[in-house]
Amino acid sequence: MKYITTVEGKEYTIEVLDDHHIILNGKTMLVDFVSVDGQPVFSMIVDGKSYEAIIQEGEPEWDVLLRGRLYPALVEDEREKRLKTASGGAVEGGEYQLKAPMPGLIVTVLVTEEQEVTKGQVLLILESMKMQNELKAPRDGIVGRIRIKAGESVEQKQPLLSLH
Secondary structure, X not given: OEEEEEEOOXXXXXXXXXXXXXXXXXXXXXXXXXXXXXXXXXXXXXXXXXXXEEEEOOOOOEEEEEOOEEEEEEEEEHHHHXXXXXXXXXXXXXXXEEEOXXXXXXXXXXXXXXXXXXXXXXXXXXXXXXEEEEEXXXXXXXXXXXXXXXXXXXXXXOEEEEEO
């Protein structure tokens, strides 16, 4: 099965060959990818390099926390991508709910309600597992309701703020 994953505007084609091999943009890679104790924490070894990531499947994008950065990733299989392209694509709009990718503590909220933001702008900082993680805007928009404040503890998948 082939998947097209879009991260920060760049598309990656991933074909899963078997449990330990993928093809990433035409390059075959050896991978070891396992969930840690049934949590959304994954241990990955890709071509001999070790990584740890927190991956939360969302709608429409997945949240991938890797090396202290949160990456919204749109994952589509080949068929979905072809259908979307044939229908003219989806309009990027409507309301987006930023949710906590993991439990943690809100360190700082860097935006205010009704503030215009640009794609990639840091909205808030969430501390989890002794790491400070920048949660960024997945697209341009205007901050709607902010549901949290600095110093507040949050649970995984808890809505933090909306963007429209």
